[in-house]
Amino acid sequence: MLKRTFVHLPGVGFRTEAHFWRQGLVTWEDFLVVEGVSGLGSARLRWLQAELQQSLVHLDEPGYFAPRLPVGEYWRAFRHFRAKAAYLDIETSGASWPHLLVTVVGLYDGRAMRQFVQGHNLEEFPEALEDVDLIVTFNGSQFDLPVLKAYFPHLRLPPLHLDLRFLLTRLGFKGGLKRIEPRFGIRRPPAVEHLDGYDAVLLWERYQRGDRTALDLLLEYNREDVANLETLMEQAFEMCQGLLVGGGPGDKLSAFNSQLSAIKKKRLKLTAES
């Protein structure tokens, strides 16, 4: 998907990208061998081709694409950097900063789940993040990452951050994580099915008073939050990509953004009716 993307090039927006796709210039390779493109002067075409060559040179560097891609289009890089992607969710004491305490951090790389607990191994978390290129959260841009950044001032965050909240909203799935999960067929174990973030605060307080089972439950709740992010990300990516490549080349590709918009309106209408 990354190599079908042109909006990371200077002066290329969604309309121009759609224009390229309509002309059969679907991938970087297509664009690099073309002699002329309507709407583009030859000098600008050569300049854009040189820029694409640079994109190929830096293909495996997330830090190259992060400042160039619109944030809302980071999902296009998901598959490419998936091998070094991680899913993250934190629990806190619920207080306001500077009294806020990070109690649990869950980090899942698609193979192994790691959890970092206040008073046990929380200080190991920054190191665990060092090898991650792409982080996936739900509303992390507004909660998890700012909190972690404040808590660990020298934390190195991955170059690419995918916030599922906004990607799912674009696909027509509005609401919090717990509300959206069932719509993707996700069901939580009975023990944590009805828990929310505030319950996580209460569980931590119970644990502080000596109830070890409260911590176990809190960790299970956090594991569910983190693991489900992978399921949601996979399906959201499939939905987005399916709109691009599902039915054929050019025309489907060019209609992508308008289809996203149409789907969003349709879902909102259905939600309102139901």
Added chain:
DNA sequence: GAGAAGACACCTGTAAAACT
């Protein structure tokens, strides 16, 4: 080659939303 018209990217301000 110059001017006009159109298309487009980009900037700014505002409102909405979900996390613990």
Added chain:
DNA sequence: AGTTTTACAGGTGTCTTCTC
């Protein structure tokens, strides 16, 4: 309850094409 990023809409400036 506070935070703050994002989506969205509207305005503006730039670039390209077209016509003469």
